[in-house]
Each structure stands twice: as structure tokens, then as C-alpha cells.
Amino acid sequence: MKILVCISHVPDTTSKINFTNGDSQFDTNGVQFVINPNDEYGLTRAIWFQEQQGATITVINVGNAETEPTLRKALAIGANDAIRVNANPTDSFFVAKQIAEVAKNGSYDIIIAGKESLDYNGGMVPGMIAGILGYNFLNSCTDLLVDGSNVKAIREIDGGRETISTTLPIIIGGQKGLVEEKDLRIPNMRGIMTARTKTLTVVEPIDASINTKAVKFEKPAPKSAVKLVAADNLDELINLLHNEAKVI
Amino acid sequence: MSILIYAESAEGKFRKVAFELASYAKKVAESIGTTVTAITINTEDVSELSKYGVDKVLKITNEKLSSFSAKAYADVIKQAAQKEGTKLVILSSTTDSIYLAPLVAVSLEAGLASNVVELPISTSPFQVKRNAFSNKAFNITEISSEVKIIGLAKNSYGIFENISNLSVEDFNPSIGESDFGIKVEKVEKVSGKVSIADADIVVSGGRGLKGPEHWGMIEELAQVLGAATACSKPVSDLDWRPHSEHVGQTGKPVAANLYIAVGISGAIQHIAGINSSKVKVVINTDPEAPFFKVADYGVVGDAFEVVPQLIEKLKVFKAQH
Numbered sequence: 067m068k069i070l071v072c073i074s075h076v077p078d079t080t081s082k083i084n085f086t087n088g089d090s091q092f093d094t095n096g097v098q099f100v101i102n103p104n105d106e107y108g109l110t111r112a113i114w115f116q117e118q119q120g121a122t123i124t125v126i127n128v129g130n131a132e133t134e135p136t137l138r139k140a141l142a143i144g145a146n147d148a149i150r151v152n153a154n155p156t157d158s159f160f161v162a163k164q165i166a167e168v169a170k171n172g173s174y175d176i177i178i179a180g181k182e183s184l185d186y187n188g189g190m191v192p193g194m195i196a197g198i199l200g201y202n203f204l205n206s207c208t209d210l211l212v213d214g215s216n217v218k219a220i221r222e223i224d225g226g227r228e229t230i231s232t233t234l235p236i237i238i239g240g241q242k243g244l245v246e247e248k249d250l251r252i253p254n255m256r257g258i259m260t261a262r263t264k265t266l267t268v269v270e271p272i273d274a275s276i277n278t279k280a281v282k283f284e285k286p287a288p289k290s291a292v293k294l295v296a297a298d299n300l301d302e303l304i305n306l307l308h309n310e311a312k313v314i
Numbered sequence: 315m316s317i318l319i320y321a322e323s324a325e326g327k328f329r330k331v332a333f334e335l336a337s338y339a340k341k342v343a344e345s346i347g348t349t350v351t352a353i354t355i356n357t358e359d360v361s362e363l364s365k366y367g368v369d370k371v372l373k374i375t376n377e378k379l380s381s382f383s384a385k386a387y388a389d390v391i392k393q394a395a396q397k398e399g400t401k402l403v404i405l406s407s408t409t410d411s412i413y414l415a416p417l418v419a420v421s422l423e424a425g426l427a428s429n430v431v432e433l434p435i436s437t438s439p440f441q442v443k444r445n446a447f448s449n450k451a452f453n454i455t456e457i458s459s460e461v462k463i464i465g466l467a468k469n470s471y472g473i474f475e476n477i478s479n480l481s482v483e484d485f486n487p488s489i490g491e492s493d494f495g496i497k498v499e500k501v502e503k504v505s506g507k508v509s510i511a512d513a514d515i516v517v518s519g520g521r522g523l524k525g526p527e528h529w530g531m532i533e534e535l536a537q538v539l540g541a542a543t544a545c546s547k548p549v550s551d552l553d554w555r556p557h558s559e560h561v562g563q564t565g566k567p568v569a570a571n572l573y574i575a576v577g578i579s580g581a582i583q584h585i586a587g588i589n590s591s592k593v594k595v596v597i598n599t600d601p602e603a604p605f606f607k608v609a610d611y612g613v614v615g616d617a618f619e620v621v622p623q624l625i626e627k628l629k630v631f632k633a634q635h
Binding site: 077079080083085092103104157158159162184185186187188189190191192193194196197198202203204205206208218222223224225226227228229230231232233239241242243246247248275276277278279280281282283284285286289292293294295296297300301303304306307308311313314 | 571
């Protein structure tokens with residue numbers, strides 16, 4: 067079983083978000099980058115397949131050289147090798163096209179991507195890869211089991227969940243539930259040492275159309291101060307919610 | 315040339331997002347001098363769409379589409395877009411529409427912008443404002459492809475009546491076996507409860523509630539308000555509540571009209587996930603809790619005293635209104 071795990075390199079969830087260059091670029095100054103949390107759940111699920119069913123794991127990122135420490139971290143967690151497509155990931159279709167190209171050449175059984183990255187929140191790369199390759203695709207996937215070429219999986223839906231069956235190859239948009247928070251792994255020293263010698267291949271991008279571009283960023287307007295209501299005057303809270311905010 | 319929307323329904327009836335989508339699409343259509351066509355799939359009565367400005371319905375009735383299949387539904391939307399010569403497709407941000415949108419984008423070679431929060435800034439060039447960085451910022455995205463798709467963020471525009479003269483056409487797109495590579499075996503829905511995605515009001519509990527045995531009052535408060543229940547990440551990590559209730563940056567996003575946080579301190583990741591909600595109320599013993607910085611209304615007090623009182627007072631209020 068060959069698994070390709072897509073890794074986005076995103077600001078740590080506690081990062082302060084600022085922009086530079088006339089609000090046209092994310093300000094990376096002082097920002098700690100991590101594996102996108104939705105991707106990390108997927109990677110950890112892939113490690114489970116590696117340990118239980120002998121899968122091999124390739125991690126892939128479309129990005130510039132500064133994303134390599136994030137790929138090395140994925141290798142330290144246990145991925146077998148890594149690929150970096152050497153391009154600036156500005157458009158989802160462009161990124162999907164690069165990953166699809168690698169996937170085609172590597173004949174992977176499972177492609178795991180997070181259902182969305184926590185920087186641009188596009189939520190479309192896994193679906194686009196599936197659209198390009200014509201593979202079976204499950205988004206918002208919270209459980210994945212493989213027996214031979216048969217797949218059983220769970221998708222989270224609004225207000226519940228859905229159990230599905232399908233066959234390999236499959237691509238999933240993963241999220242929490244694939245593994246739990248407590249199952250996430252912090253790389254140990256041995257993992258970090260062996261990660262240094264694992265293969266990280268850099269490939270050049272293929273041509274792909276770019277359909278969207280981020281032209282500018284804005285920060286939300288500062289919020290007015292909270293209105294405090296005394297704990298013994300809850301009628302006032304109800305009054306404010308009804309007459310001022312008009313939400314009840 | 316008409317703008318195309320997919321008006322979602324559940325059990326044969328429109329979901330509220332369908333009306334928000336129609337309202338939004340109509341406004342865009344008016345600004346560029348065109349009409350709105352809606353696709354409906356297995357919806358019995360489509361006439362309600364005329365209240366929100368839809369000019370034409372492509373009504374699909376097909377047993378094969380009785381359970382959701384992203385690929386089949388995407389295929390249907392693509393065929394409708396081609397038939398109508400659509401240059402702009404507008405989709406909602408339900409779990410299903412987020413799932414199918416990129417498939418439609420690839421098949422129509424369309425640029426897609428998701429999480430769009432207001433009317434287009436300009437239609438030539440086509441620029442939209444969208445949520446990014448988990449609600450910590452907005453991003454203006456320009457779509458340059460000939461066919462464009464936008465995903466409207468939930469509860470970002472509102473529902474506006476705009477009576478139209480609706481025509482209904484039965485539409486029979488061709489659907490093949492290859493559209494059903496994913497087979498739905500079982501659907502489990504929590505019955506009798508509002509889902510976080512559909513709720514106007516969400517009542518959410520945090521670690522301040524000290525244990526799962528204290529969730530009765532959260533459930534009751536939600537019931538009085540017709541709200542969905544949710545929880546913070548630590549609470550779901552501790553297994554006090556199911557993961558499906560976890561809201562925040564790595565959990566479900568909440569874009570409700572009213573979000574009530576009980577015993578939640580307001581970590582940056584939690585706030586990021588719920589910040590699209592219009593009005594936020596916090597109930598917490600600690601006046602220094604970061605949630606007070608982002609809330610509209612706050613009560614400094616012990617949840618175990620405040621919440622039961624609030625329930626009683628809301629019951630009285632509800633009886634009168």
C-alpha cells in the first residue's frame with residue numbers, strides 16, 4: 067500500500083496574523099510554521115497504516131525551500147520519503163495539478179490531504195486533485211479502513227455522519243477523527259536523526275493554469291468593547307439580546 | 315448567461331441556506347443585468363424560490379440522486395451550467411457544497427473562491443472578499459477564468475425577499491455508473507436536535523463546566539432557545555462531549571446569529587472558529603478571560619448560578635414573545 071500525504075506549511079494556530087508590502091503579503095516575521103493540523107491528523111492515520119498494514123508513506127508539499135523543515139518534521143514523525151514541488155503555491159488549482167502529476171507517476175493507493183489549510187482556508191485542493199485524476203474522493207473524512215482494495219470510511223455531514231464504501235485508489239480530505247488529538251506524535255530524537263538522511267526530492271512544477279490570485283488582505287475592524295451585564299440582572303441581558311442585538 | 319445556484323434541500327424541503335444563496339445571487343444578477351437559475355434535486359415544491367428572486371428552476375427528480383453523491387451532484391451542476399451558458403456559479407458553504415465545489419471547478423475549468431463574505435467588490439475584474447486565516451483576516455481574491463465559482467460563507471449575507479416570476483423546467487441530466495464510485499451505506503443523523511451548521515443560535519460549553527455531568531443546563535438553555543449545542547476543544551479531547559460538537563479552528567466553524575459561550579476562556583483557536591458569528595455572549599467567572607475581548611455581551615459570574623437563572627428568565631420571555 068502506497069500513501070501520499072499532502073502537507074501544507076502554515077502559521078502555528080496561535081500566530082498573530084499581519085500583512086506586509088501594502089497588505090498584499092502575509093507577514094512571516096516572527097511566525098512559527100507547522101504542519102497544517104488537518105494534514106497532521108491525516109499523516110498520523112497514514113502512520114497507523116504503515117504500522118498495521120505495512121504501508122509506505124511519501125509526504126508532498128508544493129512550496130519554496132523554506133517549507134523543507136516542515137517536510138523534515140513529517141519525516142521525523144515517520145514518513146518514508148518526501149517530495150517538494152518547487153513553486154510558490156498561490157492558486158489551489160495550480161497546487162492540485164502539481165500533486166496530481168506526482169500522484170499519477172507514483173501510482174499511490176491513497177492520497178490524504180487535510181480538508182482545508184488553516185492559512186487560506188480554501189478547502190479545495192483534495193477535491194481538485196480528485197477531479198483531475200478521476201479517483202474516488204471523500205471529503206470531511208473522520209475514519210478510514212482498508213481491506214485489500216476495499217475501503218470503508220466515514221464522512222462527517224451537517225448534523226451527523228455517513229458511512230461509505232468504495233475501492234482504491236481513493237483521495238480523502240481529512241480532519242480530526244482520523245486519529246484523535248492524543249494519538250498525534252511528537253518526533254523523538256531517533257526520528258529527528260533518521261529524518262536527516264531520508265530522501266527529500268525536489269521537483270520542478272509543470273505548467274498549469276492559474277485561475278485565482280489573492281490581491282490584497284485586510285484585518286477585521288477593531289471591535290467595540292464588551293457590554294457587561296451584572297449576574298443578578300439577567301433580564302437586562304435578555305432585553306439587550308431582544309431589543310438591541312435582535313437575535314432572540 | 316444566467317447565474318446558476320444549487321438550492322439545497324433536505325428530505326424534500328429547502329434548507330435555509332438555499333434562500334440566502336438565492337437572495338445573494340439575485341443581487342449579483344441585478345448588478346450585472348442577468349437572471350438567476352436554480353438547480354433543485356429531489357425537492358418536491360420549488361415555488362418558494364420565487365420569494366427570493368429566482369427566475370428559473372431546473373428541477374431534477376431522480377431516484378439515483380436520493381442520497382448525496384458529490385461526484386454525481388457535481389456532474390449535474392456542470393451539465394446545467396453548460397446548458398445555461400453560465401459564467402458564474404454560486405454555491406453555499408454546507409458540508410455537501412464544500413465537498414462538490416472543487417469537482418465542479420475542475421470540470422468547468424473554473425476558478426473557485428470559497429468563504430466569500432459579501433457581494434463582489436467588482437465584477438470586472440471579478441474580485442470577492444473572503445474569510446482567510448481562520449477568520450483572523452480577509453483576503454480579496456480575483457478570479458480570472460471565464461467561468462467563475464464562488465462559495466458563499468454561511469450567514470454572511472442574509473435572506474431578502476424579492477418576488478420573481480418563476481418558471482420551472484424539468485431537467486434530466488445524464489448520470490452514469492462512474493458517478494457513484496462512493497457508495498453511501500448508512501446515514502446517521504441526530505434526530506430532534508438542531509445541527510451546528512443549520513443553527514441560528516449555538517450554546518457552547520467549556521472546561522469551566524467542570525465535568526460532563528453538568529451539561530444538562532447547557533442542553534436546557536439550548537432547548538429554550540432552539541439552539542444547537544457545542545463545546546470547546548479541551549472538552550472534546552477529554553471526551554466529555556462528542557467530537558461532532560467541537561467548534562473552533564480545528565473543529566467545526568460556527569457562523570450563527572448568536573453564540574453563547576459558557577465557561578470558555580476564549581483561546582485564540584476557539585475564537586478563530588466562532589468569530590463569524592454575529593453576536594457573541596460570554597458567561598465566565600474570570601473577568602480577565604480573553605473571550606470578553608471579542609464578545610458583545612458578557613456576564614462575569616458563576617455559570618452554575620447564572621445559567622439556571624437565565625433558563626428560567628428565558629422561559630418567561632419565550633412565553634410572552
